[in-house]
Amino acid sequence: MPDLLIELFGEEIPARMQADAAAHLQKAVTQALVDRGCLYEGARALVTPRRLALSVHGLPVATPDIKEERKGPRNNAPMPAVHGFFKSLGIPPQGFAHADTLLPGGSVVLGEITVELRGSGADAVFFAIRNKPGRPTAEVIAEIVPAVVRAFPWPKSMRWGAASVSTSSLRWVRPLHSIVCTFGPETEEPEVIAFDIDGIVSGNATRGHRFMAPDAIRVKRMDDYIDSLERAKVVADPEERKRRILHDAKTLCFAQGLELVEDEGLLNEVAGLVEWPVVLIGSFEEAFLAIPDEVIRATIRANQKCFVVRDPKTGRLANRFVLTANLEAADGGKAIVAGNERVIRARLSDALYFYETDQKPLPDFETFPTPLDQRMAKLRALNVVFHEKLGTQGARVDRIKALARHIAPLVGADPDLAERAAELAKADLMTEVVGEFPEVQGLMGRKYAVLQGEPESVAAAIEDHYKPQGPSDRVPTDKVAVAVALADKLDVLVGFWRIDEKPTGSKDPFALRRAALGVIRLLVDNGLTFRLTALDGFSADLLSFFHDRLKVLLRDQGQRHDLVDAVLGSGEGNDDLLLVVRRVEALAALLATDDGKNLLAGTKRAMNILRIEEKKDGRTYSGAPDAALIHAGLPEERALYGLLQSATAHARDHVAKEDFAGAMKALAELRPAVDAFFDKVTVNAEDAAVRENRLKLLAELRAATATVADFAKIEG
Structure with a gap:
C-alpha cells in the first residue's frame, strides 16, 4: 500500500x-x-530546527465509494416542507x-441523487x-x-517577502x-503530489545541514528521507538527537572523572536547537565555585544552554x-568552546558579585x-504590591505570619519559629x-538564613514554603516548613476567594489549583488532621474547590471517582482531607471483599425500596423500629435488627477514633443478615404497621452505612 511523505522546510x-x-x-x-x-496503518512525525516531517504509511490508492442517506419529511407533510427538503439537497425548483x-x-x-x-x-x-x-x-x-x-496554529507567525503586503498571504x-510531498508504494518511484502555496511549489527535494551539506537532496519516503538526511549531517529524529547528546x-x-548533571528540560531544548x-x-575558574551550585547551574543553563558537571x-x-x-568545526570545536567560556566567565563574575x-x-x-531583615524592611518600605485588591507584599507577609503562628501548634511546630520563618520567607525577593x-527564590533565602545564623528549621521553611509546586514535587516534612507552607497557600486561596478571583475553565492566572493541591499533599503526605473550615474566611465554596482537587489527585492515584463521591456525600468531616482520604481507602478495601x-x-436494594416507597407515601421513614413488632416477626427481621444495633454502635465508635478500616469491618458483619432478610422477608407486607416497621428497619441500614459513605453514589 502507498506511503505519504511530507516535509515543510524553512528557517x-x-x-x-x-x-x-x-x-x-x-x-x-x-x-483529514x-x-x-482514507484509513491508514500508521503515522510518524519528526521535527528538527529547520523542518517538520510526517510519514503516513499503509494508505489506500483511492478513497472508497460512499453512500450517503438522508431522511426527509413524511408524505403527508405540508408541501413547503417537502420542497424545502428537496432544496436542501441542491435539487433545482424544476x-x-x-x-x-x-x-x-x-x-x-x-x-x-x-x-x-x-x-x-x-x-x-x-x-x-x-x-x-x-x-x-x-x-x-x-x-x-x-x-x-495555511491553517497551522503557530503561537507566533509572520509573513515575509513581497507577498507580505497582502493579509491573505501565507503566515508561518x-x-x-x-x-516535499510524495506518495507511492515501496516498490515504485513515488509520485510528487503537485500543489502551490503562495509560490512554494511542492516537490521531492530538501536540503541537508545549513553549513556542512547545503545542497539539494532528492527523497522518496520516510526511511530514505532519514538516511539521506543523516548523510547530509541532519539527525531527523528528535529522540535520536537527545540520545546522542546524552x-x-x-x-x-566520565573521561575526566566527572558526572553529568542531567536535566531533561534542558536536553529537550538543546535537541531542538x-x-x-x-x-x-x-x-571556568575554580574561584567561581564559591557561588552556590544552584546559581552556577541557573547562570550556565539560562544564558548558554549548557549542562553543568558534578x-x-x-x-x-x-x-x-x-x-x-x-x-x-575544523579546529575540533576549540573556538566554539572558547567563545562559550568567555560568556560564562562574564556571567559568573556577575553572579559572584x-x-x-x-x-x-x-x-x-x-x-x-x-x-535578610534589612531586605524584608526594604520590601515593606517600597510598598511592593501583591495584588491591587489584596494589598502589598508586606501586608501579605503579616497575614502569613499570623496564620503560620495559628497553624503551628496544629501541626506540631514551634509557633515562634514558624512566625520568624514567615517573616523572612519573602525577603530574598529583594x-x-x-x-x-x-x-x-526560596533556595537563596535559605542559604542567606544559614549564613546569618538562623535556626535550621527557619532556614528550611524559607526554602520549602513554596513547595510542593506540582504533583511530582517534594513535600516538606519539617514541621515549621509545613506550617509556613500551609499558611502561604491558604492565605492565597482564602484571599482570592474573598475577592471572587477564582479559576475559570482552563484559566488559572494565580495558580490556585496548584496551591490547593499543595495544601492537600502537605496534609495527606504528612498525616495531618486539619479542619479547614475552622480557618477565618474559609467558605463552603472554597471547600468544594478543595474536594474537586482531591478527586483529581485520588483518581490519578488509582482510586475510583465514585468512592470519593460516596465518602464526600456522607457529609461528615469533609473539611478534614486526611480523614476523607482514609475513608476512601477503607471503603475501597471493603468493596474489594x-x-x-x-x-x-443489599444496601442499594434497601435504598431503592425506600426511595420508591417514600415517594409513593410522601414521607421519609426514619426513627427506631418498634422492637415489639420486630420480635413478633420473622427470625431474619430479629437477626438484622440485633446486628444493626451492635454494628452501628461499633462503626460509630471506630469512626470517632478515626479507625475507618475498623468501621468498615463492623459494617461488613451485617452482610449475612442483610442477605437473609431479603431472601425471606417481604418488605411490603399487607399489614400496614408491619410494612412501616420493616421500612424503618431498612432506613436503619441506610443510616448505618451512611456513617462512612453514601452507598447510593457507589457504582455497581
Whole structure:
C-alpha cells in the first residue's frame, strides 16, 4: 500500500514550539485523511530546527465509494416542507414537481441523487440517497496539505517577502522555503503530489545541514528521507538527537572523572536547537565555585544552554560545563568552546558579585542586625504590591505570619519559629541574586538564613514554603516548613476567594489549583488532621474547590471517582482531607471483599425500596423500629435488627477514633443478615404497621452505612 511523505522546510523553528508543531501536523493530516475515508496503518512525525516531517504509511490508492442517506419529511407533510427538503439537497425548483407525483414505494433519480418514498400511504417518508464515487488518494492529499499548512496554529507567525503586503498571504513561524510531498508504494518511484502555496511549489527535494551539506537532496519516503538526511549531517529524529547528546555528554564527563548533571528540560531544548549535535566540554575558574551550585547551574543553563558537571568525590559542581554545537568545526570545536567560556566567565563574575553583595548590610538600614531583615524592611518600605485588591507584599507577609503562628501548634511546630520563618520567607525577593535568577527564590533565602545564623528549621521553611509546586514535587516534612507552607497557600486561596478571583475553565492566572493541591499533599503526605473550615474566611465554596482537587489527585492515584463521591456525600468531616482520604481507602478495601460487595448490593436494594416507597407515601421513614413488632416477626427481621444495633454502635465508635478500616469491618458483619432478610422477608407486607416497621428497619441500614459513605453514589 502507498506511503505519504511530507516535509515543510524553512528557517529555524523555536525549540519550545517544535513538539507541539509535529503533533499538530500528524493529527491534522491524519484526521483529514480519515474524514475523507482514507484509513491508514500508521503515522510518524519528526521535527528538527529547520523542518517538520510526517510519514503516513499503509494508505489506500483511492478513497472508497460512499453512500450517503438522508431522511426527509413524511408524505403527508405540508408541501413547503417537502420542497424545502428537496432544496436542501441542491435539487433545482424544476425537480420539485416530482414530490407531488412520487408514489409510496417509488423512486426518482435527480442528478447525483436518488429520492425514494418509503412506506405506505400518508405515512411514507422521503429519503435521499447520494452515491459518491471514490477519488484517487493523491487528489485528496493535494487538497489536505495546503489547507493544513495555511491553517497551522503557530503561537507566533509572520509573513515575509513581497507577498507580505497582502493579509491573505501565507503566515508561518519563520520563512518557509520548500515543501516535499510524495506518495507511492515501496516498490515504485513515488509520485510528487503537485500543489502551490503562495509560490512554494511542492516537490521531492530538501536540503541537508545549513553549513556542512547545503545542497539539494532528492527523497522518496520516510526511511530514505532519514538516511539521506543523516548523510547530509541532519539527525531527523528528535529522540535520536537527545540520545546522542546524552550519551556523548556522559562519555566526555566520565573521561575526566566527572558526572553529568542531567536535566531533561534542558536536553529537550538543546535537541531542538541543533540538527547535527556535536558535544564539547569547557571550563571556568575554580574561584567561581564559591557561588552556590544552584546559581552556577541557573547562570550556565539560562544564558548558554549548557549542562553543568558534578565532582562525584565532593558531590558539588566541578568547574566544567558541557555544550552542544551544531556542526563539526575544523579546529575540533576549540573556538566554539572558547567563545562559550568567555560568556560564562562574564556571567559568573556577575553572579559572584550579586552573591557577595547580598550578604552585606544595606547602607540605609544600618539599624537592622542582619541582611535578610534589612531586605524584608526594604520590601515593606517600597510598598511592593501583591495584588491591587489584596494589598502589598508586606501586608501579605503579616497575614502569613499570623496564620503560620495559628497553624503551628496544629501541626506540631514551634509557633515562634514558624512566625520568624514567615517573616523572612519573602525577603530574598529583594536580593540581587533572585532579582537576576528568579528560579532560585526560596533556595537563596535559605542559604542567606544559614549564613546569618538562623535556626535550621527557619532556614528550611524559607526554602520549602513554596513547595510542593506540582504533583511530582517534594513535600516538606519539617514541621515549621509545613506550617509556613500551609499558611502561604491558604492565605492565597482564602484571599482570592474573598475577592471572587477564582479559576475559570482552563484559566488559572494565580495558580490556585496548584496551591490547593499543595495544601492537600502537605496534609495527606504528612498525616495531618486539619479542619479547614475552622480557618477565618474559609467558605463552603472554597471547600468544594478543595474536594474537586482531591478527586483529581485520588483518581490519578488509582482510586475510583465514585468512592470519593460516596465518602464526600456522607457529609461528615469533609473539611478534614486526611480523614476523607482514609475513608476512601477503607471503603475501597471493603468493596474489594465479597462481604463488601454483597453488603453494597443489599444496601442499594434497601435504598431503592425506600426511595420508591417514600415517594409513593410522601414521607421519609426514619426513627427506631418498634422492637415489639420486630420480635413478633420473622427470625431474619430479629437477626438484622440485633446486628444493626451492635454494628452501628461499633462503626460509630471506630469512626470517632478515626479507625475507618475498623468501621468498615463492623459494617461488613451485617452482610449475612442483610442477605437473609431479603431472601425471606417481604418488605411490603399487607399489614400496614408491619410494612412501616420493616421500612424503618431498612432506613436503619441506610443510616448505618451512611456513617462512612453514601452507598447510593457507589457504582455497581
